[in-house]
Amino acid sequence: LCSDISPLLKDPAAFRTLIDLLEDHLRASFPKIDFIAGGCLDSRGFLIGPSLAQRLGIGFVLIRKKGKLPGPTESVSYALEYGKAELEIQSDAVEPGQKVVIVDDLLATGGTMWAACELMKRLRAEILECLVIIELKLLKGSEKLKSIPFYSLLQYD
Numbered sequence: 001l002c003s004d005i006s007p008l009l010k011d012p013a014a015f016r017t018l019i020d021l022l023e024d025h026l027r028a029s030f031p032k033i034d035f036i037a038g039g040c041l042d043s044r045g046f047l048i049g050p051s052l053a054q055r056l057g058i059g060f061v062l063i064r065k066k067g068k069l070p071g072p073t074e075s076v077s078y079a080l081e082y083g084k085a086e087l088e089i090q091s092d093a094v095e096p097g098q099k100v101v102i103v104d105d106l107l108a109t110g111g112t113m114w115a116a117c118e119l120m121k122r123l124r125a126e127i128l129e130c131l132v133i134i135e136l137k138l139l140k141g142s143e144k145l146k147s148i149p150f151y152s153l154l155q156y157d
Contacts, residue, residue, distance in 0.1 A: 005044055005105050005133060015051075021153060022048070022131065023055045026101060029151075030128050034098040037061040037089075037120065045104035048133065052103060061093045061100070063116050074122045078115035087112070089119045096124035107132045107152060110141025117148055 008014050026033060038049035039062040053060040066075055066086035073088040094100060102116050113130050120127050127148050135142065135152035142150045 035059050035061045035100045038103040039063045049103040076115045076118045078111045087115045094125045100125045102130045105133050107135045107141045108139050110144035114144045
């Protein structure tokens with residue numbers, strides 16, 4: 001079973017509604033957010049983050065696979081279901097204490113989201129929440145995030 005948001009992306013009204021729902025959630029939950037972070041957490045997540053950041057009138061910070069970002073970077077290795085991978089963020093992407101929401105389309109086993117959180121911690125950002133469209137609850141990925149607040153719009157067992 002593949003949980004795919006591609007049909008949602010093809011429908012402008014559905015995509016607008018998705019961004020509306022995420023925007024409403026964030027505005028109701030957090031009075032101040034400095035950045036939305038995401039990117040290569042999953043390529044589809046890269047499509048959600050900048051749209052949401054623009055709506056909120058804030059910046060978007062890229063998190064990418066190793067070797068894709070210019071300049072000095074911080075990186076972290078993490079385990080995937082099928083091997084290992086590395087994520088990076090530019091060393092000056094956020095200042096210590098800035099408030100960040102990490103966005104992706106799907107949470108499965110939680111390894112990639114965990115790695116994104118580790119990068120933000122290294123930069124001493126304040127992670128307000130990890131936000132996804134779909135959570136596959138059976139895989140218990142949110143447990144890897146421990147005390148970091150987590151929100152999913154849809155959950156599947």
